[in-house]
Amino acid sequence: MNPDSSSVLPVSVIVVAADSGPSLRDCVRRVLACDVPLEMILVDNASSDGIPQAIARAHESDERLRVIYNHANLGFGPAVNRGAAQAHGKSLLVLNPDCLLDTGTLQQLVDHLATHPRAGLIGAVVCDENGVPDPASHRRDPLLSRALTTMLHREGEGVNIEGPMPGSLVEAEAVSGALMLVPRRVFEYLAGFDEDYFLHCEDLDLCRRVRDAGYRVMLAGDVRVLHGKGSSSRHRPVFVSRHKHRGMWRWFRKFDPDARKPWLSALVWLGIWSHFLLQIPGQLWRLARRRLTRGSGA
Incomplete structure (x- = not known):
C-alpha cells in the first residue's frame, strides 16, 4: 500500500x-x-x-x-x-x-x-x-x-x-x-x-x-x-485465564480509587488469584474432554 x-x-x-x-x-x-x-x-x-x-x-x-x-x-x-x-x-x-x-x-x-x-x-x-x-x-x-x-x-x-x-x-x-x-x-x-x-x-x-x-x-x-469465538483460547485455557486475571489486577491498580487502600488492594489481589486457581481444574477437565471427543471422532 x-x-x-x-x-x-x-x-x-x-x-x-x-x-x-x-x-x-x-x-x-x-x-x-x-x-x-x-x-x-x-x-x-x-x-x-x-x-x-x-x-x-x-x-x-x-x-x-x-x-x-x-x-x-x-x-x-x-x-x-x-x-x-x-x-x-x-x-x-x-x-x-x-x-x-x-x-x-x-x-x-x-x-x-x-x-x-x-x-x-x-x-x-x-x-x-x-x-x-x-x-x-x-x-x-x-x-x-x-x-x-x-x-x-x-x-x-x-x-x-x-x-x-x-x-x-x-x-x-x-x-x-x-x-x-x-x-x-x-x-x-x-x-x-x-x-x-x-x-x-x-x-x-x-x-x-x-x-x-x-x-x-x-x-x-x-x-x-x-x-464466532475462535480456538486460540480454547486450547490454552489456563494460559489465557492467567493473563486475563493479570489484566484485571493491572486495570484495578491503574484506575480504581480503591487501589489506594493497601488493605483493600491486598484483598483484591488475593481474590483475583484465588479465583484463577479455583478455575484451573474445570478448565483442564473441559480441555481433556474436548481432546477425547476429537480423538474418538477421528
Missing part, C-alpha cells in the same frame, strides 16, 4: 492471530470482500498452525493485505501497536480473528466516526451465531464496587448494563475489544494499547484512556457483528 494513499484511505483493519484456527481465513476473506477502500494488516504472533502463511499465499496478488510475522507471541496489545505503526488509514479498525465483517457494517462504522468528531473510539454489538449479543458489547468500567455487585447478584450498578442493547449510536464507558474503530490520531496520541497487558483488559484500559483524554467512547447499537 502506497503511503500517499492515506489521504483517501478511510480505514486500516488490524487483525492479530495466535493459532486462531480456520475462522481466521473467513475473517480475512470477508474483510477483503468489502467495497470500502481499506488495507488489512494481519499480525501473526508466532502461530504454529500455518494458517497466516497460507492466507498470505492465497491473497498474494491483493496489495491491500500485508502480513507481519512476529517471532514470539508478543501479546494482543503489543501486536496491534506494531500493526498500527505500519498503517496508513485515517482510522484503525482493531478486529478479532473470529469476527466477520461485511461492506454495510464497515461503512456504517466509518460513517459514524466521520459524523461524530468527538468520538475517540466506536464499538459494535458483537453477537454469537444465534444472534445473541455479548454483554461485553456495552459495559461500565469494572470498578471493585461494580464487580462485587455483579458477582454477588446484588441490586445496584454492576459492570454489565442490563436490558436490551441500544438500537442506535450511544455513549458508553466501555465496549467489546472484539471490534474497535479508533481515529489514528487518537490512537497515536494515546500511544496505542498499554503493552503491560498481555491479553485481556487492554480494551477496557484503552476505553478509559480515550475518555480521560476528553474523547467519547461510543457504541454503534445499530451495527451487529458475528463473533
Whole structure:
C-alpha cells in the first residue's frame, strides 16, 4: 500500500492471530470482500498452525493485505501497536480473528466516526451465531464496587448494563475489544494499547484512556457483528485465564480509587488469584474432554 494513499484511505483493519484456527481465513476473506477502500494488516504472533502463511499465499496478488510475522507471541496489545505503526488509514479498525465483517457494517462504522468528531473510539454489538449479543458489547468500567455487585447478584450498578442493547449510536464507558474503530490520531496520541497487558483488559484500559483524554467512547447499537469465538483460547485455557486475571489486577491498580487502600488492594489481589486457581481444574477437565471427543471422532 502506497503511503500517499492515506489521504483517501478511510480505514486500516488490524487483525492479530495466535493459532486462531480456520475462522481466521473467513475473517480475512470477508474483510477483503468489502467495497470500502481499506488495507488489512494481519499480525501473526508466532502461530504454529500455518494458517497466516497460507492466507498470505492465497491473497498474494491483493496489495491491500500485508502480513507481519512476529517471532514470539508478543501479546494482543503489543501486536496491534506494531500493526498500527505500519498503517496508513485515517482510522484503525482493531478486529478479532473470529469476527466477520461485511461492506454495510464497515461503512456504517466509518460513517459514524466521520459524523461524530468527538468520538475517540466506536464499538459494535458483537453477537454469537444465534444472534445473541455479548454483554461485553456495552459495559461500565469494572470498578471493585461494580464487580462485587455483579458477582454477588446484588441490586445496584454492576459492570454489565442490563436490558436490551441500544438500537442506535450511544455513549458508553466501555465496549467489546472484539471490534474497535479508533481515529489514528487518537490512537497515536494515546500511544496505542498499554503493552503491560498481555491479553485481556487492554480494551477496557484503552476505553478509559480515550475518555480521560476528553474523547467519547461510543457504541454503534445499530451495527451487529458475528463473533464466532475462535480456538486460540480454547486450547490454552489456563494460559489465557492467567493473563486475563493479570489484566484485571493491572486495570484495578491503574484506575480504581480503591487501589489506594493497601488493605483493600491486598484483598483484591488475593481474590483475583484465588479465583484463577479455583478455575484451573474445570478448565483442564473441559480441555481433556474436548481432546477425547476429537480423538474418538477421528
